[in-house]
Amino acid sequence: MKSAIEFCKNEWNSYTRKTKIALCVLLGLVALFAIFAIQILFWGLGYTDMNNVFAMGIWIIGDLGLVALGGGAFFSGFLLYIFRKDDLEPLINSTVLIGFMCYLFTFILLVFDIGQPLRAWFGYTYPNWGLHLMPKSMLTEVVWCLTLYFCVLCVELIPIPLKHKVVDKIPFFHYLGHYLHRLMWIMAAVGTFLSFFHQGSLGGGMWGVLYGKPGWFHPHFFFLAIVLATAGGTSFMTLWPYVASKIMKKEIVPMSSFQALAKVSGFMFIFYLSYRIFVVYTLSTVYVPMADRSFIDLLGGYYGLWMLSLELIFSAIPIVLLLVPKFREQEKFMVAGLISGVLAVLFHKLFVVLNGFSIPNFAWRPFMGYNPTIQEWFVMAGALACMALIYMWFAKYMPLFPHLHKHEHHEA
């Protein structure tokens, strides 16, 4: 016991001042998360600002955002293992870890979001299936697909701790890690397959099928979400380790890998932007008029036109900054491009959820507003803080960046 305390003390003292402050803030957020989590789980969702009309809020936006951004994991894995884009290799461990955390916390947030967390297993035992293997409800699809993909991510994650120098010395683990690594392309393929479905269903299909709601109904929403996840997710997967390398002040990933993934992201944003414009156009000319409303009226609320315009602008910036070599090769432009790629995802999700719910259902009603309560904010922020802490732990103790370790090896 004493030695454990001694160990913790030494560990803490070995940190720089800045790290200590960051850790304090993050741990504080996690503590608040725990307090409010208990309040929500034991006393109910009455403590949120959601209500019978604005039935979902900040947590579902968090879920959508995390899954879309975590989607970068499957796409990078797909490019590396199936298309053999080898310059992504130094990024892949970090990508898998981020993907894993994004999905883990999607589950955690979902548990808070549903009113009866103790019945969450009903999703597996009484799923709403249609004929054969076709799920009828988009949420059934989400539950199953997320679970399966989460298992895939777990398998993809295992080789990272196995490569730890202590574990790696044990022959069994060494070979296990080796063979798991060789199986990775299968995992990448299965992951890609699964990802396509739940990216589509949670990100878009879930809203697109609601035929009674003119703000959402659109048959293409499903596919739009997949394209967005490949575009914005790759931006996120590049940005995160970049920020980590700046904080750690080490070159954890060679610049060429960042550049490679950034280029992919910029390329995918061309598809996304054109697709999004097509969807907005058909919404305004076909689908909204079919419900006898006008699209511009639906954009009238607090979360209307400005949010959609920002989303489109943020989707256009990466195309310029990440695709044109002149800009991409300058670090500051590349980072700006990546940030705006992530913001594009964020604003898309914000717009879809907030605007969709705020649209009045009856002609005599005004637009609705939504102002998350302190409980909602802290559960959300605490979840993000947990993610940051887990990533820091991995970065410090696990071989997250093979490139860095190789270098250290050489230097030694």
Added chain:
Amino acid sequence: MNKKWGMAIDLDKCTGCGACQVACMQENNMPIFKDDSDLPKRVTFLDLMKVTNDKDAKKKYGEVQVAFVPKMCQQCEGNNLGAHQPIPLETVKKRVLGGEKVFFPGITYDEQDNMLYKPEVVYTKDMVEDLEKKGVKSVYFDNSQPPCVSVCPVVATDVGDDGVVSQVWSRCIGCRYCQTACPYEARAFNWWNPRYEGDFKKSLNPDVSLSSRGAVVKCTFCSHIWKRERDKLLAKGEKDLNKVKYNPACVSACPTNAIIFGDLNDPESPVYAKKLNNDERAVRLVHSIDKADPKVREKWIAKKNYPNPKVYYLSSQKWLRDILVGFKNS
């Protein structure tokens, strides 16, 4: 059953007294919360909505119009295309034997309205032969698709063969996806723990289960009263379910008879759908497709589902009809 329960509410007769809402609360064991003035979080099946033509408070004195509109679950049915069109069994057989994949999306019935198969079956040779043996001459299907039913991840809500959309409180996981899907804000979530304090417990209705916190509840056209009436008939030896008649609590409670209830398929019933559809005074909530040009309607219905609710609102006031039916003239 060949019933399709529906409602017609005459707003000219409604005085906004709220008796229907009180009766509904009592009949369905609605909890009472500390602060029931928090309207968007209130748990109620029947909402007496105040409707005005003065949304932005800009109208002058004398121009403002107000009405009260009782709104419950509208028991939507979706487009239900092809429903109730009998198909001779011979035709089905020919298609099956010809190697075609004959798929019925809805519940299959025979000509006497006996349910034969659950929804979503692909017919096989054996099944057709089996039906032939039973002496079935023709089949039809009913494929109600309310906006809120297919979305539920755990089948906590379903639509019955009388068109009533059910909800099982104890099956619901509280994801609120159905609330999101419902265009009529007809579903309520238990945001707080429902309370029944003191003597209030004694007045609870044993036919309706109590909900727990975190589950979605909704109006079921008081289907428990139907069951009660059915049991009474059964006790008398009557086995034909189509003979069961009943009225939901709100209908019985209305002092001016503004709400009437019955079978939309029955020409004798006061809510015969074909008659209501042609009634100048009748509209359905946010359903302007009813008033669209027939050609446009046909085109759109082929492309998209519409809620197709089973509750009609009648009024002789044009402004009210306009504002109820949609957004264009409001």
